[in-house]
Amino acid sequence: MTAATASDDLAERFLSMLAAERGAAANTLAAYRRDLEAARQVLGDVAGADVQALEGLGSAWSSLAASSLARRCSALRQFYGFLIDEGLRADDPSGGLPRPRTLRPLPRLLSHDEVGRFLACADEEAAGERPEAVRLLVLLELLYGSGLRATELVSLPLASVPRDAPFLHVTGKGGQQRMVPVSTRSRAALSRWLALRKGTSRFLFPSSGASGHLTRVRLFQLLRELAARADIDPTRVSPHVLRHAFATHLLEGGADLRVLQMLLGHADVATTQIYTHVDGARLVALVNSRHPLAGAQKAL
Known part of the structure; x- marks a missing residue:
């Protein structure tokens, strides 16, 4: 077995670990596999590469966008961490990897007033108990009220609807529940929808299409159409924007970041930290009012 072949075998073991222990989704595993293959084309033996070899990736991948380079380096960094954990390498060569500077863009955000108008419009339209209008109200309430991802929402099985406890059972990325x-x-909107919902589909939001449930594309369209009727710029609205509003408004209300991580289904709290872009004045006020030394000057 050549060094390159052995390296490929280790890459597959690494991907299997990601799937088994971290619940990585199929798309994530495919991206990692592509990144490791790109490294193999340059390095040959990826698993045995040293610091000097990794330093050469900067020039080999110089045409890549900063975000793509950062993703490849992250994949390699985790791969070498896996090799060390498994006792397959004693040293960590990842210090030789390029260090691209990337700025993660903040998602768009709706204000409290805009969300209020959005909900008020949906509520008014659902007053006549028209099934499509009540369904849209429920979709909006769950996006903003529970922070669900679009795919999580449209694919909710009917069995996930709460009976006695006020919770939804959600299957997120990588099959994590x-x-x-x-x-x-x-819950009030859900009760109205269940009374109007027809058919025997196992999905909470059934569709006549091949998927069996409302599609993400149709959800996107419905939200933008509602935004226009609520006098909100439709280009600023999407399922993710409402999920982002849920997270940001909870943090503004004092929610703990770790609790928010659990609610959003983030594997890493670093992902949740993007929602902490509250204004500087509020952060200063928070420190001044909550820090143990805030009242020390007054006591002197």
Whole structure:
């Protein structure tokens, strides 16, 4: 077996670990596999590469966008960490990897007032108990009230609807399951929808299409159409924007970052930290009012 072949075998073991222990989704595993293959084309033996070999990746990948380079370096960094954990390498060569500077863009955000108008419009349209309008109200309530991802929402099985406990059972990325709270408003809207919902589909939001449930594309369209009727710029609205508003507004209300991580289904709290872009004045006020030394000057 050549060194390159052995390296490929180790890469597959690494990907298997990601799937088994971290619940990595199929798309994530495919991306990691492509990144490791790109490294193999330059290095040959990826697993046995030293610091000097990795330093050469900067010039080999100089045409890549900073975000693509950062992703490849992250994949390699985790691969070498896996080799060390498994006792297959004693040293960590990842210090030789390029260090691209990337700025992660902040998602768009709706204000409290805009979300209020959005919900008020959906509520008004659902007053006549038209099934499509009530369904849209429920979709909006769950996006903003529970912070669900679009795919999680449209694929909710009917069995996930709460009976006695005010929680939804959600299957997120990588098949990871979590429980998210359902507000009193959302539960009331859900009850209205269940009374109007027809058919025997196993999905909460059934569709006549091949997927069996409402599609992400159709959800996106419905939200933008509602935004226009609520006098909100449709280009600023998407399922993710409402999930982002859920997270940001909870943090502004004092929610703990770790709790928010659990509610959003993030594997790493670093992903959740993007939602902490609250204004500087509020952060200063928070430190001044909550820090143990905040009242020390007054006591002197």
